[in-house]
Amino acid sequence: MTSRSKELMSRNELEAALREIGATRYHSLHPFQTLLQEGRLTRPQVQAWALNRYYYQANIPVKDSIILARLGSVELRREWRQRILDHDGSETERGGIEKWIALTDGVGLDRAYVESGEGILAGTRFAVDAYVHFVRDRSLLEAIASSLTELFSPSVIGVRTKGMLAHYDFISKETLAYFDKRPVQAKRDSDFALTYCLDHADTREKQDQVVEALRFKCQVLWAQLDALYFSYVDPALTPPDAWRPGEAETGREAA
Numbered sequence: 180m181t182s183r184s185k186e187l188m189s190r191n192e193l194e195a196a197l198r199e200i201g202a203t204r205y206h207s208l209h210p211f212q213t214l215l216q217e218g219r220l221t222r223p224q225v226q227a228w229a230l231n232r233y234y235y236q237a238n239i240p241v242k243d244s245i246i247l248a249r250l251g252s253v254e255l256r257r258e259w260r261q262r263i264l265d266h267d268g269s270e271t272e273r274g275g276i277e278k279w280i281a282l283t284d285g286v287g288l289d290r291a292y293v294e295s296g297e298g299i300l301a302g303t304r305f306a307v308d309a310y311v312h313f314v315r316d317r318s319l320l321e322a323i324a325s326s327l328t329e330l331f332s333p334s335v336i337g338v339r340t341k342g343m344l345a346h347y348d349f350i351s352k353e354t355l356a357y358f359d360k361r362p363v364q365a366k367r368d369s370d371f372a373l374t375y376c377l378d379h380a381d382t383r384e385k386q387d388q389v390v391e392a393l394r395f396k397c398q399v400l401w402a403q404l405d406a407l408y409f410s411y412v413d414p415a416l417t418p419p420d421a422w423r424p425g426e427a428e429t430g431r432e433a434a
C-alpha cells in the first residue's frame with residue numbers, strides 16, 4: 180500500500196480496486212458466516228444472529244434517509260428513495276424490516292423484545308451506529324460508496340439461504356422470505372452506486388476516499404460477526420446486558 184501511485188486510476192482500475200476489497204474483506208469470509216451457512220450453529224446461535232441483525236436492518240432506511248436529504252437533484256432522490264421503500268414498505272407491500280421481523284418470529288423470538296433493541300451486543304450497536312454517522316459526517320461521495328458492499332451480497336445471500344434451508348430444521352422458506360428480493364434489489368442499487376462513484380471520483384483523492392469508504396463498510400459488517408462469534412460461539416462470553424439463550428422465547432410450536 181505504501182508504494183501506491185498517486186496517479187488518477189482509470190474507471191476500470193478503480194472498479195478493480197473496489198472488487199478486490201470485496202474479494203478479500205467482505206463478511207462472506209468471516210468464520211461466523213461459514214458456520215451459519217454450513218449448519219454448524221445451534222438454534223440459539225442462529226437466534227443471536229437474527230436478533231442482532233435486526234438492528235442493522237432497522238437502521239438501513241435511517242442511513243438512506245440521511246443520504247436522501249443530501250442529494251441535490253430530483254433524479255437522484257427519486258432513485259435513492261426506492262431503497263427506503265424497500266425497507267419501510269408501504270400500505271400495500273411488506274418492507275424489509277417487517278420481513279426481518281418474520282424471520283425473528285420464525286426462529287422463535289419475541290417481537291417486542293427484538294424491536295426494542297434490548298439485548299443486542301454493544302459491538303452490533305457500535306458498528307451500525309458508526310455506519311449511520313459515517314453517511315452523516317463524510318462527503319456524499321463517501322456516503323454513497325459505503326453502500327458498495329452490496330455489489331457482493333447477491334452471492335453470499337444465495338449461499339447462506341441455501342445452506343440454512345438445507346441444514347436447520349427450524350428454518351423454512353417463509354422464515355427467510357426477507358432474502359427473496361434482496362439479490363435483485365442489491366444489484367439494482369449497487370449498479371447505480373458504482374456508476375455514481377466511477378463518475379464522481381474525478382481526482383485521485385476522491386478515488387482513494389471511495390476505496391476507503393468501502394473498506395470501512397466491510398469493517399462495519401465484519402465487526403458485527405466478530406461480536407457474535409466472541410459472544411455466542413467462542414469463548415461464548417455473553418456480555419452482562421446481552422440476550423442469553425432461552426430469553427424472549429415465544430415457544431417452539433411455530434418451528
Ligand SMILES: O=C(O)c1cc(C(=O)O)c2c(n1)C(=O)C(=O)c1cc(C(=O)O)[nH]c1-2
Nearest residue numbers: 239275325326327328329332335336361400
Ligand atoms: O445479507 C447480506 O449479506 C447483506 C449484506 C449487505 C451489505 O453488503 O451491506 C446488505 C444486506 N444484506 C441487506 O439486506 C441490505 O438491505 C443492505 C443495505 C445495505 C446498504 O449498505 O445500504 N447493505 C445491505
